[in-house]
Amino acid sequence: MLLSSLLLPPILIAKLGCKWTIVISMCCYVAFSLGNFYASWYTLIPTSILLGLGAAPLWSAQGTYLTIMGNTHAEKTGKVSKDVVSQYFGIFFLIFQSSGVWGNLISSLVFGQTPTQGAIPEEQFESCGASDCLGATASTNSTNRPSQELIYTLLGIYTGSGFLAVLLTAAFLEPIKDAEQKSEGEKQAPSFWSTLLSTVKLFRDKRLCLLVLLPLYCGFQQAFLAGDYTRSYTTCALGIQFVGYVMICFSAVNALCSVLYGKLAQYTGRIALFALGAVTQLSCFIALLLWKPHPRQLPLFFVFPGLWGMADAVWQTQNNALFGVLFEKNKEAAFASYRLWEALGYVIAFGYSTFLCVSVKLYVLLGVLSLAMAAYGTVEYLGSKKVARLLTEEQTKPAEEGVTQTKM
Numbered sequence: 284m285l286l287s288s289l290l291l292p293p294i295l296i297a298k299l300g301c302k303w304t305i306v307i308s309m310c311c312y313v314a315f316s317l318g319n320f321y322a323s324w325y326t327l328i329p330t331s332i333l334l335g336l337g338a339a340p341l342w343s344a345q346g347t348y349l350t351i352m353g354n355t356h357a358e359k360t361g362k363v364s365k366d367v368v369s370q371y372f373g374i375f376f377l378i379f380q381s382s383g384v385w386g387n388l389i390s391s392l393v394f395g396q397t398p399t400q401g402a403i404p405e406e407q408f409e410s411c412g413a414s415d416c417l418g419a420t421a422s423t424n425s426t427n428r429p430s431q432e433l434i435y436t437l438l439g440i441y442t443g444s445g446f447l448a449v450l451l452t453a454a455f456l457e458p459i460k461d462a463e464q465k466s467e468g469e470k471q472a473p474s475f476w477s478t479l480l481s482t483v484k485l486f487r488d489k490r491l492c493l494l495v496l497l498p499l500y501c502g503f504q505q506a507f508l509a510g511d512y513t514r515s516y517t518t519c520a521l522g523i524q525f526v527g528y529v530m531i532c533f534s535a536v537n538a539l540c541s542v543l544y545g546k547l548a549q550y551t552g553r554i555a556l557f558a559l560g561a562v563t564q565l566s567c568f569i570a571l572l573l574w575k576p577h578p579r580q581l582p583l584f585f586v587f588p589g590l591w592g593m594a595d596a597v598w599q600t601q602n603n604a605l606f607g608v609l610f611e612k613n614k615e616a617a618f619a620s621y622r623l624w625e626a627l628g629y630v631i632a633f634g635y636s637t638f639l640c641v642s643v644k645l646y647v648l649l650g651v652l653s654l655a656m657a658a659y660g661t662v663e664y665l666g667s668k669k670v671a672r673l674l675t676e677e678q679t680k681p682a683e684e685g686v687t688q689t690k691m
Contacts, residue, residue, distance in 0.1 A: 284335040285630065288623030289483065291336065292343035293615045301351075302458045304344040306449060311337025313445035319438050339622045346618035349375055350607035351459055366549035369604040373545015376599045380541055380592075383534025386441075391527035393437045394429050411519035411576045413642040485616045490609060493662050495624045496655035497605075501598050502628015503651055504564065507644060508533065508591055510633060512571075515641045517584055520576040525584065532585045536592030537599070544600050553601050554663060560597030561656050563590055568645050568652075609662075 295304045311333045318330030353368035360367075410416075485491055513526045544556055567590050576584070602621070610617035636644070 284338045284626040285623060287336045287339035288343075288619050288626060292340045292619035292622075295340045296344055296347060296615045300458055300460065301344040301348040302452070302456050304340050305348070305456065306453050308337035308341030308344065309445070309449045309452060312341075313442060313449060316438060316442040316445050320435065320442075335626075339619060339626070342622045343615055343618040345375070346603050346607060346621070347614045348459060349603075350611070350614050353607070354611070355459075363549070365604065365608045368607050369548040369553070369600065370545040372600045372603045372607075373542045373548075376541035376545075376596065377538045380534050380538035380596070380599075384531050384538065387527040387531045387534065389440055390437055391524075391531075393433055393440075394527075395524070396429075396433060408520055408575070408577050412516055412574055413572045413645060414575075414640070415515035415519065416640040485610065485613055485620055488610070490662050490665070491617070491620060493658040494605070494609075495620070496651070496658045497598070497602050498621045498623075498625040499628040500648075500651045500655040501595075501602065502625045502630075503632045503648055504591075504598075505595070506629050506632035506636070507648060508588065508595075510636055511641055511644055512587065512591075516571075516576045516587075520578055521581075521584060529584055529588050533588035533592040533595075536589045537596045538592075540593050540596035541600050544596055548601065548604070553605065556597050556601050557656070557659060560594040560601075561652060564594040564652060565649065567591060567594070568649050572642060572645050609666075 292304075295307070299307070315330040315334040318326040320326075349371045350368055353371040354364050356362070356371075357364040357367040509530075513529065517525050517529050548556060567587055571587065574583070603618075606617045606621050607614060632644075635647075639647075
C-alpha cells in the first residue's frame with residue numbers, strides 16, 4: 284500500500300477516471316477474500332500484495348469522487364464548498380463504518396456456533412491492560428478452532444458481498460469529472476511522468492508536510508484499537524468471543540458520529556471538531572494507562588471503543604475533507620499522500636507491537652497525537668493569516684483607486 288500510494292492513484296484516476304479505478308481496486312479486495320478459502324503462503328501473500336496495490340487507488344478515487352461531487356453540488360446551490368464536502372464525507376463514513384457493525388455481527392453469529400473457552404484464571408487479570416508485555420494472552424484463554432464448514436460459510440458471505448459491490452458499482456455509479464480537469468484537459472494533458480511524480484511533488488507544499496502527522500496518527504490509533512485493545516484488554520479479561528461485539532460498538536458509534544460531524548462542521552467549524560477528537564482520545568489514553576480490566580467491569584469494555592469511535596469519526600471525516608479542500612487542484616495526489624502516511628502509521632504500529640509493552644504504546648500515541656495537533660494548529664494559523672492578508676488587500680484596492688481618480 285505504501286508503494287501503491289506513491290505511484291498508482293494519480294495515474295489510474297487520470298487514465299480510467301474515478302469510477303473504474305474504484306471498480307478495479309474493489310476486485311483486489313475480492314481476490315483477498317478468495318485467497319482465504321485455502322489459507323497458505325501461496326494464496327495469502329500474493330492476494331495481500333494485490334490488496335495493498337488496490338487499497339490506495341480505491342481510497343484516493345473515493346476521496347476525489349466525493350470532493351468533486353461536493354464542489355459541484357455547492358456550486359449549483361450556492362453553498363460553501365468546504366461545508367458540503369464535509370457533509371458528503373460524513374454520509375460516506377456513516378455507511379462505511381456501519382460495515383464494521385454488519386461484518387463483526389456476521390462473524391460473531393457464525394463463529395458463535397463454536398464451543399467457547401472455559402473460565403479464565405484470576406491471576407491472569409494481573410497482566411491484562413497497560414501492564415501487558417506480550418504475556419497476557421496465554422493459551423489459557425484461546426478458543427477452539429471453528430469448523431472448516433463455518434469458515435467457508437463466513438468467507439462465502441464476505442466474498443459474495445464483494446462480488447455484489449463490484450457489480451453494483453460498475454452498473455450504477457455515475458462517471459464524474461472535475462470541471463477544472465475538463466478545462467485543463469482542453470489545453471494539454473499532463474505527461475505520464477508528471478502524473479506519476481505528482482504525489483512526490485506535492486510535498487513542496489509546506490502545509491502537506493505539516494499535515495502528514497494526521498494520517499500517520501490515524502494509522503497508529505486504529506492499529507492500537509484493532510491489535511492491542513482487543514488482545515490486551517478484551518481477549519485477556521473476557522475472552523476472544525467478545526472481540527466482535529466490542530468492535531461492533533466502535534463501528535456503530537463511529538458511523539453515527541460521522542454523519543453528525545459532517546453536518547455539525549458547517550456550524551462549529553472543523554477546529555472545534557478536531558479539538559473534540561483530540562480531548563476524547565487523550566482522555567482514553569490516560570484512562571487505559573490506569574485501568575485494570577476485569578470481567579466484573581463489563582460495561583467499561585464497551586465504553587472505550589465507543590469513545591474511540593467518537594474520536595475516530597473526527598479523523599475520518601474531517602481529515603479527508605481538509606485534504607480535499609486545501610489541495611483542491613491536486614486532489615488525487617493529496618489523497619494518495621494521505622493513504623501513504625496512514626499506511627506507514629499501520630506499518631510502524633504493527634511493527635513495534637511485537638516487542639513493546641502496552642503502556643509504552645499508549646505513551647507513543649499520546650506523543651504523536653500532541654505533535655499532530657500542534658502541526659494542524661500551525662496550518663490553520665497560516666491559513667487564517669493568508670485570508671486576513673487577502674481581505675486587507677481587497678479593502679485597500681478600492682481606496683487606492685479612488686485616490687487615483689481624484690488626482691486625475
